[in-house]
Amino acid sequence: MTDTTRPDRGTPLIPLPHGAARLLTTVGAVATIASTMLAWTWTAEFPGDLTVTAYPAGLQLLTLTGGILTLLYALTLWDVRGLRWLNPGRTTAPVFLTALAAFAVTWYTVLAIAIELGGLANLEPGGYVAAVASLLPVIGALALPRPGDTWKSYFAKADDIPRPAPLPAWAERVAITLALALGLVVFTYGISTPDDEYGETFSGFGLLVVFSAWALFSAGLTDRFSALNARHKGFATSMAFLAAAIFPFTQTEDHNANIGVNILIFATVALGLNIVVGLTGxxxxxxxxxxxxxxxxxxxxxxxxxxxxxxxxxxxxxxxxxxxxxxxxxxxxxxxxxxxxxxxxxxxxxxxxxxxxxxxxxxxxxxxxxxxxxxxxxxxxxxxxxxxxxxxxxxxxxxxxxxxxxxxxxxxxxxxxxxxxxxxxxxxxxxxxxxxxxxxxxxxxxxxxxxxxxxxxxxxxxxxxxxxxxxxxxxxxxxxxxxxxxxxxAGAAPPNSAFLLAAVVLGGMGTVSGPLLGASMLYLIPEKLQFLKNYELLAFGLALVLLMRFRPEGIIANRRRQLEFHETGQLDVPEQKTLPEDPAVTKAGA
Incomplete structure (x- = not known):
């Protein structure tokens, strides 16, 4: 059976009936959520104390979040009325990406336990259950109709996402406020992650954020949020600074506030460089x-x-x-x-x-x-x-x-x-x-x-x-x-000219929020992943290569530069329709 609601979708990578694929994805998401209630290891030596039953902690909380997101997007394929806004294009790409987020965090945790504690024997049955359960939604998503003609469509935004229904101005402002509040929660959690010996918690957090943000992009929600910001630019900017002002009140350690102030210094300098590089070239x-x-x-x-x-x-x-x-x-x-x-x-x-x-x-x-x-x-x-x-x-x-x-x-x-x-x-x-x-x-x-x-x-x-x-x-x-x-x-840590330039390019040249986001990432990641030491620049270089390959315009793209880097379909001359010849004109021309 194929997806009759979207006949333009491609052939699934795994041959399964459409109903079975939806059921497998949904059941796998529920099983992933349930697995976080089990103990994953027998010793508290692994960061987060994953030994307690019915009390998710540490990386289990991240798997739980990934499982919930997977379940929500799986339910959009069942046409649950209250969740249609999550996936307006009814595409399977965000389902696959959220399933991949939960899978990546879970398998990273299982492998980290095995490597750091000395073998798979240190896993409790809950760890094995979580590994298998997180794999099921990925298989189910690959058995769903493919979002496009190639495998790249799993990571791309659908081209036919319908326009959102008009909302009252107050509802749009509420949506902006909720989105910024969610951003504050995510940033606060990331900056407050414990300084583990090998950065396990922050690494899992990074995997979850990257794939989840990618899923929101593929569903078209980031574009809708950008449109809301454009319509309420002053309100969105004010709420963003209000959310940032609340941040110090959420911290009990002055060390996190120290990281925050250095991020702002780095980000402000990057924004000044954006005038020179991003606007003037x-x-x-x-x-x-x-x-x-x-x-x-x-x-x-x-x-x-x-x-x-x-x-x-x-x-x-x-x-x-x-x-x-x-x-x-x-x-x-x-x-x-x-x-x-x-x-x-x-x-x-x-x-x-x-x-x-x-x-x-x-x-x-x-x-x-x-x-x-x-x-x-x-x-x-x-x-x-x-x-x-x-x-x-x-x-x-x-x-x-x-x-x-x-x-x-x-x-x-x-x-x-x-x-x-x-x-x-x-x-x-x-x-x-x-x-x-x-x-x-x-x-x-x-x-x-x-x-x-x-x-x-x-x-x-x-x-x-x-x-x-x-x-x-x-x-x-x-x-x-x-x-x-x-x-x-160039140096081991920011601020230096190489990192400042990378923050502008990574975030998005010519934009306001791009360098602020890029600077935050480039300061926070080395701070939390200090175990990389001499390999930090290698990891940083690989990340930049991947970004330039898949999103050369930066994370938050300037519209003009986005058109420059993605010319397909943008610079094509529309086909001119030939009007029928008028016999009188033809005769006169002759």
Missing amino acids: LLDLGYVAFLGVGAYAAALVSGSEYSRFSGTQLPFWGAVLVGMGASLVFGVLIGAPTLRLRGDYLAIVTLGFGEIFRIAVNNLDGSSGPDITNGPNGIANIPDLEMFGFNFGDPHDIGSFTLGRFANYFLLMLIFTAIVVLVFTRAADSRIGRSWVAIREDETAATAMGINGFRVKLIAFALGAALAGLAGTVSAHVSYSVVPTPYQF
Whole structure:
């Protein structure tokens, strides 16, 4: 039997009657959920304590989540009325991807138990049940009608997803709020995962998030959410920042707030680089130097005893203006003689500037050069910022919540991020922003149309440098010290120029949320997977290769760039219909 509701679907990879395939997928999802109530191992040495019956914990919770998602999407194939919105195109791709998510987490856990504890003998019967149960929905999904003509259709979005039914404005705002609340829960869980020896919990979390997000994309829900955001742009942006502001109140450990504030610093710098790379198309390989200029300028006027100007301590806004101003000046000084270059030559010059900055601050120690930056030792003991009597280094009680030092800086950096987002969006939508895009697409054509290419590029370079200096000011006070080591092209951990550029490309060039997401991923993943050590860059490189192969426009794509990277069907000239000839016209022409 075939799926008569969607006759355009391809032949299943596994020959089974359609009804049996749906039943196998549904029963397998229920069995996967039930398996999380059993003990998977006999010892609590494996992270999460998977020895308790009827009490899912650790990676079992992730398998439980994957099983529930699989069950929900399996039920959409039974045409359950209340779940139609989950799979509007009635495609089997999200069913397969959610089943793959539960399968990946379960089998990863089973194999990790066997490897780390020394063999399959360390598995309880519940572990075997979970392994078999999670395999059933995958088999059932492959026995369902294929979403398209090739195997790639299992990972693609259907082309014929119907338009959503119109909703009242209040209902759309509720949907946006619920989606952002879910995003906050997911991020909070990810950042709060325990620091296991081999990162087992976070690895399972990553597998679940990747395949589940892929399933939502294939079902067309991400496109619908993007459309909602476009219709309620101001409301969606406000709710996103409100969700971020709630994050410190969900944490009991200041360490997680420390990760959060560093993610915001990294993300803000990436957003500034997005002006240079994403909007203007200038390949800047030394951008992290502007972050260092802002950090060192703020540290010199912070009142630190190790500063060359130890007697000078500017107030909060003074330090911010000094950091931004110094980066702005350096951006103009470096950009003025170099922005007449293009392509690889410009990239080489910016790479050289980044290395010159790091070497210069390393040598300004009083022996190799003037005593300004204290050389390799840097500027230490930078005091905490204070504004209107509010010291960011002291804990503060808000109701029953206590915000520690890093939580205070997180909220401060969130305000700065909002400012940077506002500057980026206003600049991108302005006349100068359209000039940047024109320069990026074709500088020769833009110049021929009257755009002063050098001036436009210099403005982008200077503005990006100033935004990096703003983040550098906060970075210096958060870390208590500034040293030359982080400000290089590539290193073991962000921020460095390679990771900043990767965050822009990974997230999506030319967008606001893309670099923010890319920076969050590139900072959080190395933080949680420290066991990779020397293999971290290898794993990072493989991930970038896969992303560039399957989604070169980035995770959150700019519409124009998405059309550039996926030309099939976009640039085809529609077939022209030939009108019947008029005999009178034909005779006259003859």
